[in-house]
Amino acid sequence: MTTTQTPERQEIEELLPWHAAGTLSRREAARVEDALASDPELARRYELVREELAETTHLNETLGAPSVRAMNRLMAAIDAEPARAPASAVSLSDRLAQFIASFSPRTLAWTGVAAALVIAVQAGLLAGIGLTERPGTFQTASGPAAEATGGTYAMVRFKPQATAAEIGRFLADNKLSLAGGPLAGGLFRIRLADSALSKDVLTQTLKRLQDDRVVDLIAAAQ
Amino acid sequence: MQSTDEDLVRRIAAGDRLAMQVLFTRHHVRVYRFVLRLTRNATVAEDVISDVFLDVWRQAGKFEGRSAVSTWLLSIARFKALSALRRRPHAELDDEMAETIEDPADDPEVDLQKKDKGSVLRECLSRLSAEHREIVDLVYYHEKSVEEVAQIVGIPEATVKTRMFYARKKLGELLKAAGVERGWP
Numbered sequence: 001m002t003t004t005q006t007p008e009r010q011e012i013e014e015l016l017p018w019h020a021a022g023t024l025s026r027r028e029a030a031r032v033e034d035a036l037a038s039d040p041e042l043a044r045r046y047e048l049v050r051e052e053l054a055e056t057t058h059l060n061e062t063l064g065a066p067s068v069r070a071m072n073r074l075m076a077a078i079d080a081e082p083a084r085a086p087a088s089a090v091s092l093s094d095r096l097a098q099f100i101a102s103f104s105p106r107t108l109a110w111t112g113v114a115a116a117l118v119i120a121v122q123a124g125l126l127a128g129i130g131l132t133e134r135p136g137t138f139q140t141a142s143g144p145a146a147e148a149t150g151g152t153y154a155m156v157r158f159k160p161q162a163t164a165a166e167i168g169r170f171l172a173d174n175k176l177s178l179a180g181g182p183l184a185g186g187l188f189r190i191r192l193a194d195s196a197l198s199k200d201v202l203t204q205t206l207k208r209l210q211d212d213r214v215v216d217l218i219a220a221a222q
Numbered sequence: 223m224q225s226t227d228e229d230l231v232r233r234i235a236a237g238d239r240l241a242m243q244v245l246f247t248r249h250h251v252r253v254y255r256f257v258l259r260l261t262r263n264a265t266v267a268e269d270v271i272s273d274v275f276l277d278v279w280r281q282a283g284k285f286e287g288r289s290a291v292s293t294w295l296l297s298i299a300r301f302k303a304l305s306a307l308r309r310r311p312h313a314e315l316d317d318e319m320a321e322t323i324e325d326p327a328d329d330p331e332v333d334l335q336k337k338d339k340g341s342v343l344r345e346c347l348s349r350l351s352a353e354h355r356e357i358v359d360l361v362y363y364h365e366k367s368v369e370e371v372a373q374i375v376g377i378p379e380a381t382v383k384t385r386m387f388y389a390r391k392k393l394g395e396l397l398k399a400a401g402v403e404r405g406w407p
Binding site for chain 2: 014015018020021022023024045048049051052053056059060063065066067069071073074075078084
């Protein structure tokens with residue numbers, strides 16, 4: 001060919017394959033389009049590129065697909081991998097954020113009412129236990145409650161306006177961990193301590209946590 | 223609404239096997255074809271794609287989303303395919319490829335097909351060197367940009383452009399030798 005090959009034209013010609021595949025930026029594509037419109041030889045070569053693209057696609061499409069063996073081999077290998085702890089992959093604040101974000105404000109309001117009822121019932125049960133309990137018979141870490149639960153737990157419902165970051169901060173500041181939930185009524189089960197707390201300590205702890213601005217309701221749980 | 227590849231990778235990082243299956247279903251055929259063109263062996267290619275997606279399972283938490291998931295997959299696939307090639311004799315791979323890839327020379331109607339420009343072009347595409355086949359496939363079939371090809375192959379963007387140019391030039395020479403004159407190069 002006798003066409004003058006300036007550096008700019010060479011650069012444009014090198015871009016033709018990507019122009020044919022549609023993977024150039026808008027600016028580059030416009031530049032190539034302008035060159036094609038004013039250079040018949042370049043336009044002819046572009047047609048060759050388009051042929052190559054079509055036949056490369058044809059060639060690849062005739063290669064078939066892998067057998068189911070590939071998938072089976074993969075899943076067997078995944079099964080042989082050490083088990084993952086999903087909770088560690090997604091942070092507590094993420095779990096809370098996902099849960100809270102899944103409700104509309106109206107739903108949150110209704111779950112608040114439901115949670116209040118649940119906690120009221122729980123509070124009643126606690127009061128009943130307190131009334132029937134003899135003075136000086138607090139459970140210790142080695143007592144039956146600790147054996148049954150492996151720690152001290154509470155049920156908590158967070159205020160609807162509390163953000164995930166605030167809730168995460170609340171859990172971290174108070175060295176709490178999420179043990180379950182979300183449960184019916186928007187309640188979460190949280191671990192207050194690894195051992196069974198005395199009644200006085202539990203009462204003080206719940207009062208302190210109740211005063212936190214992210215907490216709507218909190219009560220001891222079994 | 224369909225999950226994006228990035229969503230799936232996030233779920234895989236959290237241990238979601240279903241997300242893994244969806245991502246595999248979405249991409250395994252193209253990744254397989256890319257590997258098959260490099261390794262020229264269907265069994266090896268199947269093993270490689272299993273290994274590619276196992277790497278995804280293991281490394282999903284480290285995926286930062288700086289490139290498309292498909293680009294990430296092809297990068298892993300390329301590395302594993304080249305490793306597989308180093309482990310196996312070339313002769314063995316080439317012999318097995320003969321059973322995998324359509325070869326006009328084995329066809330009883332070869333003379334008729336030789337008259338078909340598209341068929342000759344495909345045959346010449348198969349005769350390109352591995353380096354040239356790879357870049358042609360990435361650009362034309364996998365629709366990768368200059369930047370993405372550079373990431374997958376691990377070469378500068380300027381080299382990507384010149385390598386593609388010379389791959390096409392070589393293709394033109396092969397076509398000319400096969401009796402197809404395109405007027406370029």
